[in-house]
Amino acid sequence: MVLSSADKNNVKACWGKIGSHAGEYGAEALERTFCSFPTTKTYFPHFDLSHGSTQVQAHGQKVADALTKAVAHIDDLPNALSDLSDLHAYKLRVDPVNFKFLSHCLLVTLACHHPEEFTPAVHASLDKFFSAVSTVLTSKYR
Protein backbone atom coordinates (compact mmCIF):
# COMPACT_ATOMS: atom_id res chain seq x y z
CA MET A 1 0.00 0.00 0.00
CA VAL A 2 1.45 3.28 -1.18
CA LEU A 3 0.76 6.84 -0.05
CA SER A 4 -0.46 8.83 -3.05
CA SER A 5 0.36 12.53 -3.35
CA ALA A 6 -3.24 13.25 -2.34
CA ASP A 7 -2.74 11.13 0.81
CA LYS A 8 0.47 13.01 1.65
CA ASN A 9 -1.23 16.36 1.17
CA ASN A 10 -4.18 15.29 3.33
CA VAL A 11 -1.89 14.12 6.12
CA LYS A 12 0.27 17.27 6.03
CA ALA A 13 -2.77 19.54 6.02
CA CYS A 14 -4.46 17.70 8.87
CA TRP A 15 -1.29 17.48 10.97
CA GLY A 16 -0.67 21.18 10.33
CA LYS A 17 -4.09 22.04 11.77
CA ILE A 18 -3.36 19.96 14.88
CA GLY A 19 -0.32 22.11 15.58
CA SER A 20 0.65 22.37 19.23
CA HIS A 21 -2.16 20.03 20.31
CA ALA A 22 -0.24 17.03 18.99
CA GLY A 23 1.18 16.10 22.40
CA GLU A 24 -2.22 16.35 24.05
CA TYR A 25 -3.75 14.15 21.36
CA GLY A 26 -0.88 11.67 21.63
CA ALA A 27 -1.60 11.28 25.33
CA GLU A 28 -5.33 10.96 24.73
CA ALA A 29 -4.77 8.31 22.07
CA LEU A 30 -2.60 6.36 24.51
CA GLU A 31 -5.23 6.62 27.23
CA ARG A 32 -7.89 5.39 24.79
CA THR A 33 -5.61 2.52 23.77
CA PHE A 34 -5.07 1.42 27.38
CA CYS A 35 -8.82 1.68 28.04
CA SER A 36 -10.06 -0.09 24.91
CA PHE A 37 -7.28 -2.63 24.56
CA PRO A 38 -6.12 -3.44 28.09
CA THR A 39 -3.49 -5.92 26.87
CA THR A 40 -1.48 -2.88 25.71
CA LYS A 41 -0.93 -1.95 29.35
CA THR A 42 1.44 -4.88 29.68
CA TYR A 43 4.12 -2.76 27.97
CA PHE A 44 3.89 -0.11 30.68
CA PRO A 45 4.11 -1.88 34.06
CA HIS A 46 6.45 0.91 35.21
CA PHE A 47 3.93 3.67 34.41
CA ASP A 48 1.13 5.23 36.37
CA LEU A 49 -1.69 4.75 33.83
CA SER A 50 -4.39 6.62 35.71
CA HIS A 51 -6.23 9.46 33.95
CA GLY A 52 -4.06 12.57 33.75
CA SER A 53 -0.84 10.70 34.51
CA THR A 54 2.22 12.87 33.80
CA GLN A 55 4.07 9.80 32.51
CA VAL A 56 1.33 9.17 29.93
CA GLN A 57 1.34 12.85 28.99
CA ALA A 58 5.09 12.79 28.47
CA HIS A 59 4.91 9.60 26.47
CA GLY A 60 2.06 10.98 24.39
CA GLN A 61 4.25 13.97 23.55
CA LYS A 62 7.06 11.60 22.52
CA VAL A 63 4.71 9.65 20.21
CA ALA A 64 3.35 12.91 18.76
CA ASP A 65 6.84 14.29 18.12
CA ALA A 66 7.77 11.11 16.27
CA LEU A 67 4.63 11.38 14.13
CA THR A 68 5.37 15.06 13.44
CA LYS A 69 8.83 14.03 12.24
CA ALA A 70 7.26 11.30 10.10
CA VAL A 71 4.90 13.85 8.50
CA ALA A 72 7.84 16.15 7.75
CA HIS A 73 9.69 13.27 6.06
CA ILE A 74 6.67 11.57 4.56
CA ASP A 75 8.58 10.89 1.34
CA ASP A 76 11.23 8.88 3.15
CA LEU A 77 9.80 7.22 6.23
CA PRO A 78 12.30 4.32 6.47
CA ASN A 79 15.26 6.71 6.80
CA ALA A 80 13.54 9.24 9.03
CA LEU A 81 12.28 6.54 11.42
CA SER A 82 15.33 4.27 11.27
CA ASP A 83 16.39 4.82 14.90
CA LEU A 84 12.84 4.28 16.16
CA SER A 85 12.64 1.20 14.00
CA ASP A 86 15.80 -0.19 15.68
CA LEU A 87 14.40 0.67 19.11
CA HIS A 88 11.14 -1.16 18.51
CA ALA A 89 12.84 -4.18 16.92
CA TYR A 90 15.68 -4.79 19.34
CA LYS A 91 14.64 -3.21 22.58
CA LEU A 92 10.90 -2.63 22.96
CA ARG A 93 9.67 -5.50 20.80
CA VAL A 94 6.05 -4.39 20.96
CA ASP A 95 3.93 -7.02 19.23
CA PRO A 96 2.90 -5.72 15.79
CA VAL A 97 -0.81 -6.06 16.56
CA ASN A 98 -0.56 -3.17 19.01
CA PHE A 99 0.34 -0.66 16.32
CA LYS A 100 -3.12 -1.20 14.85
CA PHE A 101 -4.73 -0.53 18.24
CA LEU A 102 -2.85 2.73 18.74
CA SER A 103 -3.47 3.79 15.12
CA HIS A 104 -7.21 3.23 15.59
CA CYS A 105 -7.22 5.30 18.79
CA LEU A 106 -5.27 8.09 17.06
CA LEU A 107 -7.99 8.19 14.40
CA VAL A 108 -10.71 8.27 17.06
CA THR A 109 -8.93 11.10 18.90
CA LEU A 110 -8.56 13.16 15.73
CA ALA A 111 -12.21 12.50 14.79
CA CYS A 112 -13.30 13.82 18.19
CA HIS A 113 -11.24 16.99 18.09
CA HIS A 114 -11.28 17.89 14.38
CA PRO A 115 -14.63 16.82 12.94
CA GLU A 116 -14.40 19.29 10.02
CA GLU A 117 -11.01 17.94 8.93
CA PHE A 118 -11.95 14.28 9.42
CA THR A 119 -13.66 13.76 6.07
CA PRO A 120 -13.82 10.22 4.62
CA ALA A 121 -10.89 10.96 2.27
CA VAL A 122 -8.72 12.36 5.08
CA HIS A 123 -9.74 9.44 7.32
CA ALA A 124 -8.49 7.06 4.62
CA SER A 125 -5.21 8.99 4.16
CA LEU A 126 -4.52 9.08 7.90
CA ASP A 127 -5.24 5.37 8.24
CA LYS A 128 -2.80 4.63 5.41
CA PHE A 129 -0.18 6.95 6.95
CA PHE A 130 -0.38 5.31 10.39
CA SER A 131 -0.22 1.93 8.69
CA ALA A 132 2.90 3.02 6.76
CA VAL A 133 4.57 4.27 9.97
CA SER A 134 3.69 1.00 11.74
CA THR A 135 5.18 -1.01 8.88
CA VAL A 136 8.46 0.91 9.15
CA LEU A 137 8.58 0.49 12.94
CA THR A 138 8.14 -3.29 12.64
CA SER A 139 10.32 -3.70 9.54
CA LYS A 140 13.39 -4.97 11.39
CA TYR A 141 11.58 -7.40 13.70
CA ARG A 142 12.70 -10.44 11.73
Place this chain on the structure above:
Amino acid sequence: MSFLSAEEKGLVNGLWSKVNVDEVGGEALGRLLVVYPWTQRFFQSFGDLSSADAIMSNAKVKAHGKKVLNSFSDGLKNIDDLKGAFAKLSELHCDKLHVDPENFRLLGNVLVCVLAHHFGHEFNPQGNSLGPQTLIPGHV
Protein backbone atom coordinates in the same frame (compact mmCIF):
# COMPACT_ATOMS: atom_id res chain seq x y z
CA MET B 1 -22.92 -15.04 27.79
CA SER B 2 -22.68 -11.55 29.21
CA PHE B 3 -19.46 -9.83 28.36
CA LEU B 4 -20.55 -6.37 29.47
CA SER B 5 -21.19 -5.34 33.05
CA ALA B 6 -24.47 -3.66 33.98
CA GLU B 7 -22.68 -0.31 34.05
CA GLU B 8 -21.18 -0.89 30.60
CA LYS B 9 -24.58 -1.89 29.18
CA GLY B 10 -25.94 1.36 30.61
CA LEU B 11 -23.18 3.36 28.92
CA VAL B 12 -23.70 1.65 25.56
CA ASN B 13 -27.48 2.04 25.65
CA GLY B 14 -27.17 5.63 26.79
CA LEU B 15 -24.89 6.49 23.89
CA TRP B 16 -26.95 4.50 21.38
CA SER B 17 -30.15 6.32 22.34
CA LYS B 18 -28.57 9.52 21.00
CA VAL B 19 -27.46 7.94 17.73
CA ASN B 20 -29.30 8.73 14.50
CA VAL B 21 -29.20 5.10 13.45
CA ASP B 22 -30.33 5.74 9.87
CA GLU B 23 -27.64 8.36 9.14
CA VAL B 24 -24.78 6.83 11.09
CA GLY B 25 -25.28 3.50 9.32
CA GLY B 26 -24.88 5.05 5.88
CA GLU B 27 -21.87 7.04 6.98
CA ALA B 28 -20.16 4.03 8.58
CA LEU B 29 -20.69 1.79 5.57
CA GLY B 30 -19.61 4.59 3.23
CA ARG B 31 -16.41 5.21 5.17
CA LEU B 32 -15.70 1.46 5.22
CA LEU B 33 -15.81 1.44 1.42
CA VAL B 34 -13.64 4.59 1.20
CA VAL B 35 -11.03 3.74 3.83
CA TYR B 36 -10.78 0.01 2.97
CA PRO B 37 -11.62 -0.03 -0.75
CA TRP B 38 -11.20 -3.80 -1.05
CA THR B 39 -14.46 -4.16 0.89
CA GLN B 40 -16.21 -2.87 -2.24
CA ARG B 41 -15.93 -6.41 -3.55
CA PHE B 42 -19.19 -7.26 -1.75
CA PHE B 43 -21.07 -4.38 -3.32
CA GLN B 44 -20.43 -4.65 -7.06
CA SER B 45 -24.13 -4.12 -7.77
CA PHE B 46 -24.27 -0.83 -5.89
CA GLY B 47 -23.43 1.39 -8.86
CA ASP B 48 -20.98 4.29 -8.72
CA LEU B 49 -18.28 3.73 -6.07
CA SER B 50 -15.56 5.49 -8.05
CA SER B 51 -14.70 8.23 -5.54
CA ALA B 52 -15.21 9.14 -1.89
CA ASP B 53 -17.95 11.62 -2.86
CA ALA B 54 -19.69 9.07 -5.07
CA ILE B 55 -19.63 6.46 -2.30
CA MET B 56 -20.85 8.77 0.46
CA SER B 57 -23.77 10.03 -1.67
CA ASN B 58 -24.67 6.62 -3.11
CA ALA B 59 -28.31 5.84 -2.25
CA LYS B 60 -27.75 2.07 -2.11
CA VAL B 61 -24.84 2.52 0.30
CA LYS B 62 -27.00 4.70 2.55
CA ALA B 63 -29.89 2.26 2.44
CA HIS B 64 -27.72 -0.72 3.19
CA GLY B 65 -25.89 1.13 5.95
CA LYS B 66 -29.25 1.88 7.54
CA LYS B 67 -30.15 -1.83 7.36
CA VAL B 68 -26.84 -2.85 8.95
CA LEU B 69 -27.12 -0.40 11.80
CA ASN B 70 -30.70 -1.34 12.53
CA SER B 71 -29.41 -4.90 12.96
CA PHE B 72 -26.86 -3.57 15.45
CA SER B 73 -29.70 -1.89 17.35
CA ASP B 74 -31.57 -5.20 17.46
CA GLY B 75 -28.41 -6.80 18.78
CA LEU B 76 -28.21 -4.26 21.57
CA LYS B 77 -31.76 -5.11 22.60
CA ASN B 78 -30.65 -8.74 22.96
CA ILE B 79 -27.21 -8.10 24.31
CA ASP B 80 -27.23 -11.10 26.63
CA ASP B 81 -27.86 -13.46 23.76
CA LEU B 82 -26.05 -12.06 20.74
CA LYS B 83 -25.47 -15.54 19.33
CA GLY B 84 -29.18 -16.27 19.29
CA ALA B 85 -30.09 -12.81 18.04
CA PHE B 86 -27.64 -12.97 15.12
CA ALA B 87 -27.91 -16.67 14.26
CA LYS B 88 -29.76 -16.13 10.96
CA LEU B 89 -27.58 -13.19 9.90
CA SER B 90 -24.49 -15.17 10.83
CA GLU B 91 -25.55 -18.03 8.55
CA LEU B 92 -26.34 -15.58 5.76
CA HIS B 93 -22.94 -13.85 5.96
CA CYS B 94 -21.07 -17.14 6.16
CA ASP B 95 -22.91 -19.53 3.87
CA LYS B 96 -24.38 -17.21 1.30
CA LEU B 97 -22.43 -13.95 1.26
CA HIS B 98 -19.01 -15.49 2.12
CA VAL B 99 -17.79 -12.44 4.03
CA ASP B 100 -14.38 -12.77 5.75
CA PRO B 101 -15.03 -12.01 9.45
CA GLU B 102 -12.13 -9.54 9.35
CA ASN B 103 -14.55 -7.20 7.57
CA PHE B 104 -16.79 -7.10 10.65
CA ARG B 105 -13.83 -5.90 12.69
CA LEU B 106 -13.08 -3.21 10.10
CA LEU B 107 -16.71 -2.05 10.10
CA GLY B 108 -16.73 -2.01 13.90
CA ASN B 109 -13.64 0.21 13.95
CA VAL B 110 -15.08 2.56 11.35
CA LEU B 111 -18.32 2.77 13.33
CA VAL B 112 -16.35 3.79 16.43
CA CYS B 113 -14.64 6.53 14.37
CA VAL B 114 -18.03 7.75 13.10
CA LEU B 115 -19.42 7.87 16.64
CA ALA B 116 -16.34 9.79 17.79
CA HIS B 117 -16.79 12.16 14.84
CA HIS B 118 -20.42 12.80 15.79
CA PHE B 119 -20.11 12.98 19.55
CA GLY B 120 -16.73 14.73 19.82
CA HIS B 121 -15.73 15.37 23.40
CA GLU B 122 -18.67 13.36 24.71
CA PHE B 123 -17.05 10.23 23.30
CA ASN B 124 -14.80 9.60 26.29
CA PRO B 125 -12.36 6.67 26.59
CA GLN B 126 -14.95 4.50 28.38
CA GLY B 127 -17.32 4.89 25.42
CA ASN B 128 -14.39 4.29 23.07
CA SER B 129 -13.54 1.02 24.82
CA LEU B 130 -17.08 -0.30 24.65
CA GLY B 131 -17.01 -0.02 20.88
CA PRO B 132 -14.58 -2.86 20.24
CA GLN B 133 -15.96 -4.89 23.14
CA THR B 134 -19.55 -4.66 21.95
CA LEU B 135 -19.12 -4.57 18.22
CA ILE B 136 -16.53 -7.28 17.74
CA PRO B 137 -18.46 -10.03 19.57
CA GLY B 138 -21.30 -9.00 17.26
CA HIS B 139 -19.63 -11.05 14.51
CA VAL B 140 -20.66 -14.35 16.01
